[in-house]
Amino acid sequence: MKPRRGLGRSTHHPFHLPWIDAGNLTDNESSADDVVRETGWVFNNETGDELTLEKFVKTGENEVRLFLRLLQLEKFPFATSTLIEIGSGIGRMTAAFTRRFNKVIACDVDSAFLERCRQTVAAFGRVDGLTTSHVADGKSLPIADKSVDMAFSYITLQHCQTRDALGLIGEAIRVTRQGGLIVLNFRTWVKGDVLLVPLGYLIRSMWRLPLIGGSLSRWRWSTRLGWQANRLKPDTVLAEFENKLDKIRIFHSVKRSLSVTTKATVEVLPTNRINPSHWWLVAQVS
């Protein structure tokens, strides 16, 4: 039996609690399929007794293929490149990345996810190309400057406290070599956020309460409300980082407009099949 990981709720950053709680569920002797049935929803929102790791990884493969196409990245020299994936979880997309890239560094705030990520990649990817790296403080990547060719993150930055999300963007730029790419996914404002964001704040503030807090950061409905952590607009991100980037492209859904007023030269590309509440920053590190 493995020793239990630190469960001192008061020692954890409140924004990290649902991931640590889900991570604790993965940190047991259950089979990989059981782990997906119990915790898979925190990664792709699917539930059900029929879920298997194979089906879960298939959703990751499909999304990797889709996003590389939508974000016009298909000609990237994957086979000779190193990717860092920020917020890899248990490897839903990581397995697909290891089949394309020479090396992949999977990073996550939860260390138990990273252990499961290694197992996922061993079963469905290329484990000899994988290293994992724990983002213990939720904002710093323990990786050398200019050591990767692409930094990628999907449905992760939206779950971080704003200052941690901005910290991770800065880190993505720092660890990417000059001329390499950052490919980062964000969530921005939609009408429903008028309710969702304050409710999220309320639920998060209850995650540390004795008795009920532990359940609130594990139940699906309350976790999904509480992790509505930030909404970053392109202007906010670019105001901080545009001087470190070239060839900046913003991809967003054709179903909505997205204001970009920065002075930097930015190509704004309305694109089919991007979630209307999401946008992507694809840029070269200068």
Ligand SMILES: C[S@@+](CC[C@H](N)C(=O)[O-])C[C@H]1O[C@@H](n2cnc3c(N)ncnc32)[C@H](O)[C@@H]1O
């Ligand atoms: C919704 S899941 C998405 C996982 C993966 N990208 C996927 O699509 O399957 C978000 C992931 O981000 C991780 N995460 C949340 N906050 C983080 C932070 N501050 N630093 C690093 N990882 C974080 C969580 O542990 C979780 O694995």
